Amino acid sequence: xxxxADIVKVAIEWPGAFPKLMEIDQKxxxxxxxxxVCDGWSLANHDQFALQHADSSNFYITEKNRNEIKNxxxxxxxxxxxxxxxxxxxxxxxSSMDAKLEALKDLANYSRDVTFAQEFINLDGISLLTQMVExxxxxYQKLQKIMKPCFGDMLSFTLTAFVELMDHxxxxxxxxxxxxxxxxxxxxxxxxxxxxxxxxxxAILESMVLNSHDLYQKVAQEITIGQLIPHLQGTxxxxxxxxxxxxxxxxxxxxxxxxxxxxxxxxxxxLRSIILTHxxxxxxxxxxxxxxxxxxxxxxxxxxxxDRMMTKMDPQxxxxxxxxxxxxxxDAESEPNNSSGSMEKRKSMYTRDYKKxxxxxxxxxAMDFTQxxxxxxxxxxxxxxxxxHQDAYIRIVLENSSREDKHECPFGRSSIELTKMLxxxxxxxxxxxxxxxxxxxxxxxxxxxFEEFFCICIQxxxxxxxxxxATSEDFNxxxxxxxxxxxxxxxxxxxxxxxxKSKLQNLSYTEILKIRQSERMNQEDFQSRPxxxxxxxxxxxxxxxxxxxxxxxxxxxxxxRKLNSRRRQDKFWYCRLSPNHKVxxxxxxxxxxxxxxxxxxxxxxxxxxxxxxxxxxxxxPHMKEKGALKQNKEVLELAFSILYDSSGQLNFxxxxxxxxxxxxxxxxxxxGKDMLSDLTRNxxxxxxSMEIKLRLLDLENIQIPDAPPPIPKEPSNYNxxxxxx
Numbered sequence: 139x140x141x142x143a144d145i146v147k148v149a150i151e152w153p154g155a156f157p158k159l160m161e162i163d164q165k166x167x168x169x170x171x172x173x174x175v176c177d178g179w180s181l182a183n184h185d186q187f188a189l190q191h192a193d194s195s196n197f198y199i200t201e202k203n204r205n206e207i208k209n210x211x212x213x214x215x216x217x218x219x220x221x222x223x224x225x226x227x228x229x230x231x232x233s234s235m236d237a238k239l240e241a242l243k244d245l246a247n248y249s250r251d252v253t254f255a256q257e258f259i260n261l262d263g264i265s266l267l268t269q270m271v272e273x274x275x276x277x278y279q280k281l282q283k284i285m286k287p288c289f290g291d292m293l294s295f296t297l298t299a300f301v302e303l304m305d306h307x308x309x310x311x312x313x314x315x316x317x318x319x320x321x322x323x324x325x326x327x328x329x330x331x332x333x334x335x336x337x338x339x340x341a342i343l344e345s346m347v348l349n350s351h352d353l354y355q356k357v358a359q360e361i362t363i364g365q366l367i368p369h370l371q372g373t374x375x376x377x378x379x380x381x382x383x384x385x386x387x388x389x390x391x392x393x394x395x396x397x398x399x400x401x402x403x404x405x406x407x408x409l410r411s412i413i414l415t416h417x418x419x420x421x422x423x424x425x426x427x428x429x430x431x432x433x434x435x436x437x438x439x440x441x442x443x444x445d446r447m448m449t450k451m452d453p454q455x456x457x458x459x460x461x462x463x464x465x466x467x468x469d470a471e472s473e474p475n476n477s478s479g480s481m482e483k484r485k486s487m488y489t490r491d492y493k494k495x496x497x498x499x500x501x502x503x504a505m506d507f508t509q510x511x512x513x514x515x516x517x518x519x520x521x522x523x524x525x526x527h528q529d530a531y532i533r534i535v536l537e538n539s540s541r542e543d544k545h546e547c548p549f550g551r552s553s554i555e556l557t558k559m560l561x562x563x564x565x566x567x568x569x570x571x572x573x574x575x576x577x578x579x580x581x582x583x584x585x586x587x588f589e590e591f592f593c594i595c596i597q598x599x600x601x602x603x604x605x606x607x608a609t610s611e612d613f614n615x616x617x618x619x620x621x622x623x624x625x626x627x628x629x630x631x632x633x634x635x636x637x638x639k640s641k642l643q644n645l646s647y648t649e650i651l652k653i654r655q656s657e658r659m660n661q662e663d664f665q666s667r668p669x670x671x672x673x674x675x676x677x678x679x680x681x682x683x684x685x686x687x688x689x690x691x692x693x694x695x696x697x698x699r700k701l702n703s704r705r706r707q708d709k710f711w712y713c714r715l716s717p718n719h720k721v722x723x724x725x726x727x728x729x730x731x732x733x734x735x736x737x738x739x740x741x742x743x744x745x746x747x748x749x750x751x752x753x754x755x756x757x758x759p760h761m762k763e764k765g766a767l768k769q770n771k772e773v774l775e776l777a778f779s780i781l782y783d784s785s786g787q788l789n790f791x792x793x794x795x796x797x798x799x800x801x802x803x804x805x806x807x808x809x810g811k812d813m814l815s816d817l818t819r820n821x822x823x824x825x826x827s828m829e830i831k832l833r834l835l836d837l838e839n840i841q842i843p844d845a846p847p848p849i850p851k852e853p854s855n856y857n858x859x860x861x862x863x
Contacts, residue, residue, distance in 0.1 A: 151214045188218040198253040223257035242295035249302035267300050272317045290332050297338035311349040323360035340380035347387040354391045382431040389438045414582045429575035436577050437570040444567040446515040451507035464491050466524045467535040494539035496548030512557035520553045522589040534600050547603040571772040579633045605647035680825045688804035748782045752805045760789040
């Protein structure tokens, strides 16, 4: 007979004694269980003791998390969080350097536990650490020459403990003094060779900027881009990641009027070329966090265009740019004299030229730029193209002005619509996602990458227009083809703008037609009745095949990330289904695993029979919590939760959309529900199409009738039948 669900069998350790095997009744108060354990070892004052996990986490067991104790767990009897916090609070103030160092090392380790952190913070521990950083370190700087390693370790452990304590979100960032900020900022320069101190200092600066507007202003005064740039030129990718994170935080929190100024400083300091040389083109793989920070920098840089994108052109103002576009294209050598007769000629000539330039409003082209988006950004792009790619600009305008009216590709209208399309593709004006790593190396190869991107794409548009032999009525069709060409080229992640250009050369209109035809053939939807009947017959087999694939993927398992306020300190956990499909095994990991994680290394279990429901998106408990991260659209689309028992829950954030679909499908299949994801629909269409084509191979070039052929009349006699007997 299985033991009751509320009874958990565990081993409990105590230094200097043999471990005890005992059964814990989860219905009993935790204090009663601790008293029972203490009585077994004849220990008085049981209220000064607590239980903690004996694994590497050393987390305390509380009434809130006691349900996480599993059968076979190893626990340790130890001093209570309050007692431990009090002891460490005293030890870190020791006059002995060795004792102080050991205490700070222990503090850095214990501070990861929120239970201990709360007790230490209640003793005003954060203030003590900040005082040590502000003034205490100076007492030891005299000893730095003879005790440099000890001093460096001491400061490193102090900053580590501070970061861990602040990560719990118990204390507001607004409480820190200018002296503390100055000291942390000074470490960015002073301890460039000490990776640990530099890493913690950069992490603290980033958190200050992101969590407090007042601290942003103070940090911005203390730290300059010039001080951060040298850390990007090193070889440590962790330090480079933290450095870009601080730059991104300063960029993100800067007021609108300061953001462009900061972008100019970044350009002067050649940040882009330094990142390209020392990060993107360094001889090592870019990890996920670095990819995320590069993506954030890319988004923030493109968001500088938002102001121009949302600015309408005043029809009575800024005509000089339009005049300049006309002048470069047609280079009028002589202007008519400014007489009343010549004014009419001038207006007529301008109207004719504006028509050749492809504006919709030939009389006043400024009216074309009153729509937002793309607003003035389209005009900026046109002028950049005309000035920096003058030959290509003149060729496009003259080519189209010499064609028949219906076949000309209107440069003005095309530029406006193309700019709008590029802003949609690059999501200009949207805040960066918390989970996306999708940066494009080619945008780091040029200071005016968006404008150069436009110049390549407007030439592509003109080329595609000619290949399609399009007329003005085909304008939207051409734009759809061009968008497909651009998107397909971007998915290959070209390393430079030239490589992007060459990818587009290979994606001509003819090639796009071939790709479309191939995709259409693969997804062809046969509408004749016999084929539809065959589909209905095959579909259950295909769905069962998809179901088995999903369950097999759940058996292999997936590594999930625990997102927190500071993304770089990600913690990982792994979840997988048992081979008999009856139990989900899961547990925390120190780092992202290489390959599968064995079942026996995952501490926790959840029987599939206990699962009540699977919820997704906003219905997930961890998505209902407050905070910008939780409200992020991309995170919402990857979130799902398993609900079990009365209030139990297992919360997931999938690494990508594919894993999200695999897991939600697999869990629904386990519960006997339909698999409704986009991935299932696509797999079903693809596999059905393939299976039908395989079955119809012998019928190639044979017309399949819509209705079965009529049954012939019975013969008048059966003399032709051969009797085998």
